[in-house]
Amino acid sequence: MEYLQKYQNNLSNFRAADMSQTQTAIVFGLGAIGIAFILSQTFTLLRVIFSLFVLPGRSLKSFGPKGSWAVITGASDGLGKEFAYQIARAGFNLVLVSRTESKLITLAEEITAKNPSVQTKILAMDFAQNSNADYERLKALLLGLDVSILVNNVGKSHSIPVTFNETPEDEIADIININCHGTLRITQLITPGMIERKRGLILTMGSFGGLVPTPLLATYSGSKAFLQYWSSALGAELEPYGITVQLLQAHLITSAMSKIRKPTFTVPTPKVWVSTALRKIGRNGGSPYYSYTSSPYFSHGIMAWFITCVMGVFSKRVASINKGMHESIRKRALRKAEREKGKKAL
Template identity: 70%
Template structure:
């Protein structure tokens, strides 16, 4: 008898001979070990998410530029863009403000000068939907004479209301692509060479959960944000050797004109609270540990992103259906509101 063999007692059938483990036992053991490792990996990932969101600080903004350096913020006149400008000014950066409306830019520049007299401001009114070469030449002339240490690609556009792709107005479709994609690419291409030359810089691009999870009835917007996800990852890999930090900021809902939400909640922060979390967590993945050069720094958004990235591989149809139902409901309410307003005007 083999030394590996032994006897054991089975209460039902008496004495039996047990030999060394067979193929079935080895497969079972392999599956148990693999399952244990996967569970341990998920627990470790979640602990990293908690540390990133609640404990570990981000890189100092001053590591990206010296005194007198500039920050360029697109879509700077309202909401998140305005808040980025104000908080970067408080951090000591001079500001190059770019947005569509000259009056709003002028008012923001005056507000910043009154709050931070030492901060210099320059501004350029341009409509990114036009994708106008002359506008970009004017911006290039400003960028070339400044030490741009921080670029915030904030300018963006969504649909006026949730809409099936086949019913999307052509001008709305074109505007979304021009603003979200081409505008971001062209501005970054103007700024990045100077950062490469100086071997330092920070490029923040506003992403969206619409790019993290495919969103029916916001198909063009969702696709544009997914494009920025892959573009940022590729760009981050290219620029990392030059000391440049590239980060796509994944955001859920925020109180803003775009979201049409005014009241903040635990999952819908104000622009001030959201931007503060972004600037304090530079270089931390937050709730997006599986996405290189991406971050979900606001605590509730980070937890939601972690859940989505962990389960969406096996539940993508569930999330797709949920998103579709939610935006169909929003579209119905928006259409009813439009009908009411139309009726009031007719009176």
């Protein structure tokens, strides 16, 4: 009996020691994971800071010789117009594509007046129609041109924030046709030539609406999320051919789409934002989470890093914040519409 008691005591001691070692291993393991996470986040933040504030991007001239062509969609207003001005100053000829011909004519005249050596071609087409005839006309216009740069800027959001169930069917169709079909079809027209020449740059306008789910802009948010993953996949496909693909993430910019006119620390003008984007080609800025993606403007980049790398585990909370913001925007828009309606009645 004494022997049995000693055996049981020894067994208990072994079990206690084993349990203690297991607990110690778990504590050390969790600590190591925590330290690795902190180091990873610190390294990512340092990459973001260097990308946003220190490291230069690739020069536009590295994507094609002076006198080659850049195609810009949604070129007549906002960001598209600024892309046209700044790419023309770099010496590229321009194909300007947008819906309103009169605006395109005016823009082309302004560009050639300021840059006499730059040639321009224009095409008025409504991407919402998704017309085969329009894409055939564009294909004919591009025939024989050395297209070095494509800027997929054309896009559409909701007229005001609205729940999905209340979104008009024609608005849903227009957003999908413009943001998705338009971008895919024009890119498919231009990439064969880039592949053949083994060089080129494809910039596609993304949005924070595609970075995180955005209630009351559900269709727009989904279309931009589609472009996010499409661009990452396209970038991997085309990189072996010397073609750079980059989705440009932007938060709010002063524009007709955002309905914001006054620039602030976090809301730049199109001129400032485009200038930054073109200086940071090939850099991730604040978007290390996705490949072939950049948030080039400094305040947007820091926001993108924080949302994806820090707040990613709180995605439901981020969606809730987004929802509240757009509910507020909707209320203001409805009040403004009521005021204008009252003025017309008078």
